[in-house]
Amino acid sequence: MRIVVKVGTSTLAHASGCINIRRVEGLCRVLADLKNEGHEILLVSSGAIGMGMGRLRLAEKPADMPTKQACAAVGQCELMYVYDKLFTGYSHVTAQVLLTGADIEHDERRVNVQNTLNRLLSMGTLPVVNENDTVSTEEISMGDNDTLSAIVACLCGADLLVILSDIDGLYDCDPHKNPDARLLREVRGVTDDILNMAGGAGSSLGTGGMATKLRAAAIAGGSGIDMVIMNGSRPEKLYDLLEGEPVGTRFLHTEEACL
Numbered sequence: 001m002r003i004v005v006k007v008g009t010s011t012l013a014h015a016s017g018c019i020n021i022r023r024v025e026g027l028c029r030v031l032a033d034l035k036n037e038g039h040e041i042l043l044v045s046s047g048a049i050g051m052g053m054g055r056l057r058l059a060e061k062p063a064d065m066p067t068k069q070a071c072a073a074v075g076q077c078e079l080m081y082v083y084d085k086l087f088t089g090y091s092h093v094t095a096q097v098l099l100t101g102a103d104i105e106h107d108e109r110r111v112n113v114q115n116t117l118n119r120l121l122s123m124g125t126l127p128v129v130n131e132n133d134t135v136s137t138e139e140i141s142m143g144d145n146d147t148l149s150a151i152v153a154c155l156c157g158a159d160l161l162v163i164l165s166d167i168d169g170l171y172d173c174d175p176h177k178n179p180d181a182r183l184l185r186e187v188r189g190v191t192d193d194i195l196n197m198a199g200g201a202g203s204s205l206g207t208g209g210m211a212t213k214l215r216a217a218a219i220a221g222g223s224g225i226d227m228v229i230m231n232g233s234r235p236e237k238l239y240d241l242l243e244g245e246p247v248g249t250r251f252l253h254t255e256e257a258c259l
Contacts, residue, residue: 001159006044006149010166011232018054027235032090040121044129044149051075072133083128095125098132114155150216154223161220163213164232169249188252190218217251227251
């Protein structure tokens with residue numbers, strides 16, 4: 001299978017902003033093993049701003065754009081250094097791909113992105129994609145790597161999109177407020193009722209929330225790609241997912257294209 005895996009800042013980093021070494025090592029080990037099984041893996045990774053905050057010893061997330069971009073510049077170096085070191089240890093080659101909204105909106109540039117991703121996968125590499133937060137501004141404000149992962153999945157013709165989050169999946173109400181909240185195992189179509197289940201932004205480090213994940217499900221599903229939201233704290237559950245066991249919430253694809 002060709003699988004796009006998106007991992008968020010809350011999964012990659014401690015609350016301090018410093019990298020969660022045990023979590024990242026576990027994720028890279030599982031993804032490397034899945035590649036060894038014959039799967040093609042493309043990783044969409046947030047975390048540059050959060051890791052830059054930790055590296056620069058900032059106590060809280062900056063509010064002004066230049067400081068956010070400076071954090072991204074510092075953090076992206078650390079992020080790719082860690083990924084390259086860990087995947088190299090399992091004999092896999094990584095590639096960095098940084099994108100902006102303009103790369104997707106412009107027809108010729110979008111085709112270039114598509115061609116590059118497909119060639120990287122055909123050469124056996126493990127591409128690591130992130131928003132180019134150092135130079136872009138709109139994407140940082142949107143905090144929308146969930147949407148980016150769905151677009152990337154469509155561009156490379158993925159068989160499955162997996163979003164690793166700090167929650168087990170989509171619940172019928174807020175599990176933090178209601179202990180009787182029920183985890184939905186399968187969702188067919190992102191309807192208004194489903195959208196109403198989404199809350200606000202996620203953790204203090206991340207900027208996404210369930211609403212952006214549902215948007216990603218709609219984009220991926222409209223292009224014939226199933227999407228799964230699952231907890232990223234146990235990346236080894238990816239084995240169970242690919243063996244057909246129920247993990248997280250699976251959004252079944254629809255026929256209506258959304259991209």
